[in-house]
Amino acid sequence: MSCCRICLPETLPAQQQGSKARVSLGGGPGSGWRQGAAASPFYSSSQGGAMASGSSSKGGSKDGVNVQVVLRCRPRNGIEGRSPEVVSCYESRREVVLHQNVAGKQQSRTFMFDKVFGPGANQTSLYDQAIVPIVAEALQGFNCTIFAYGQTGTGKTYTMEGANCGASEGDLPNDAGVIPRAVKQIFDHLERSQIDSSVRVSFLEVYNEELTDLLDVDDGMQQAARSKLKIMEDKTGVVVQGLEDCIVNDAAEIYQVLERGSAKRVKAETLLNKQSSRSHSIFTITIHIKETTSEGEDVVKIGKLNLVDLAGSECISRSGAKDGRAREAGSINQSLLTLGRVINTLVEHSGHIPYRDSKLTRLLRDSLGGRTKTCIIATISPTAMCHEETLSTLDYAHRAKNIRNRPEINQKISKTTMIRELTVEIEHLKEELLAQRTKNGVFVPLERYQETELHHSAMAQKLSSLEEQIEAKAMEVGVQPTI
Numbered sequence: 001m002s003c004c005r006i007c008l009p010e011t012l013p014a015q016q017q018g019s020k021a022r023v024s025l026g027g028g029p030g031s032g033w034r035q036g037a038a039a040s041p042f043y044s045s046s047q048g049g050a051m052a053s054g055s056s057s058k059g060g061s062k063d064g065v066n067v068q069v070v071l072r073c074r075p076r077n078g079i080e081g082r083s084p085e086v087v088s089c090y091e092s093r094r095e096v097v098l099h100q101n102v103a104g105k106q107q108s109r110t111f112m113f114d115k116v117f118g119p120g121a122n123q124t125s126l127y128d129q130a131i132v133p134i135v136a137e138a139l140q141g142f143n144c145t146i147f148a149y150g151q152t153g154t155g156k157t158y159t160m161e162g163a164n165c166g167a168s169e170g171d172l173p174n175d176a177g178v179i180p181r182a183v184k185q186i187f188d189h190l191e192r193s194q195i196d197s198s199v200r201v202s203f204l205e206v207y208n209e210e211l212t213d214l215l216d217v218d219d220g221m222q223q224a225a226r227s228k229l230k231i232m233e234d235k236t237g238v239v240v241q242g243l244e245d246c247i248v249n250d251a252a253e254i255y256q257v258l259e260r261g262s263a264k265r266v267k268a269e270t271l272l273n274k275q276s277s278r279s280h281s282i283f284t285i286t287i288h289i290k291e292t293t294s295e296g297e298d299v300v301k302i303g304k305l306n307l308v309d310l311a312g313s314e315c316i317s318r319s320g321a322k323d324g325r326a327r328e329a330g331s332i333n334q335s336l337l338t339l340g341r342v343i344n345t346l347v348e349h350s351g352h353i354p355y356r357d358s359k360l361t362r363l364l365r366d367s368l369g370g371r372t373k374t375c376i377i378a379t380i381s382p383t384a385m386c387h388e389e390t391l392s393t394l395d396y397a398h399r400a401k402n403i404r405n406r407p408e409i410n411q412k413i414s415k416t417t418m419i420r421e422l423t424v425e426i427e428h429l430k431e432e433l434l435a436q437r438t439k440n441g442v443f444v445p446l447e448r449y450q451e452t453e454l455h456h457s458a459m460a461q462k463l464s465s466l467e468e469q470i471e472a473k474a475m476e477v478g479v480q481p482t483i
Ligand SMILES: Nc1ncnc2c1ncn2[C@@H]1O[C@H](COP(=O)(O)OP(=O)(O)OP(=O)(O)O)[C@@H](O)[C@H]1O
Pocket: 073, 074, 075, 077, 150, 151, 152, 153, 154, 155, 156, 157, 158, 159, 163, 273, 275, 276, 277, 278, 310, 311, 312, 313, 379
């Protein structure tokens, strides 16, 4: 009979769930702390550098800020043949015009965005103009999310990851996308300011409503065989239980991690894209920076950058998706549909927000209407062949501009709290290690374990539905829900 071992005590403190710090790649220091000029081990009294500030936890505007929406139109590609161009981009006016010929009459619709990048815009100009300020905010201690949304084959992965950048060192290639450039900006900043800091990354895949860890060491394993992770919610927000958080010591290490994880994403050829990503991916960079308050107390400032590459929205018949691929496309569209419903409800203030209807929206909850600073990069094709999907992307993205978030700088953690949490984590890890070695953990038969799991998930569903009812009731009577 196969058995599952459960070590007691089972759980880590809330903040540490899903943050199984792993030995750093490339053999750097185990703690993962990069030390500034005057640093002593772990913490030093060096003055944090340009960004050091007091220990206040609020930094955002009270009324909130709108989600930023950037529009990018890629150049035409080989697949589009001679299909005429129907999109005009006016970068300085921040406008996009979509033309259509209806019964011999020219009709056009104009959309305005926070920034517009036409087919001639390269990766550097998009990054410098639209992304640099967001990454700077993550370095100041905000949670920030940048996500690419658009029809399949319109350049989401090209925009987020880029092309030909692999595990590069030194200068980035011209085709490098947002992720490698953000990594470079972060490490350049930390090196320049000589502050004590640590950087961790995780890489999550959402495929057919299942979550897998793209950094898990499961070489060669098919997606279906990889272990599936669970989403948990606690006071600190959404956590993915069991997701590895790798400590990285320099930009080159992150490029390796990105390349390794990206190679594992589910991809397939469709009629619209030879290398179509069939999953959503979330690459998260967490930055811990040490600061000293004016009272001389050492505190840690934490900033987070979520870089999301969504699977393409697509018309199933036009993309050539069949059987398993059609189910996949159905699941992709389903989660994007939920994302659309979440956006609509937020914009129209029309009651209950269906975050819980898909894994993607549960994960992005704080980025849409929450405390995160969010930027959406909407990608489109310039040709008539994609007119319908382009219109849908433009409508969707234009609507998203009205979402208001209330970003707040993350609460700084004092040295004492951090040491206490790390000590607890070490104790738990020691207990797990000892139980592994001596096999004296708690063993239960697989069937009983599965029963308990079923019971837990039924309870969790019941709790969710109760929470939803409370939220809906609170909306009805116009009070802020406290759950
Ligand atoms: N702005 C651009 N400049 C040059 N080439 C581009 C641009 N955008 C996309 N491409 C090229 O178009 C092709 C499709 O792009 P990509 O795979 O990034 O699309 P996608 O939106 O991520 O598609 P899917 O949703 O199917 O994964 C790639 O070969 C990519 O290199």
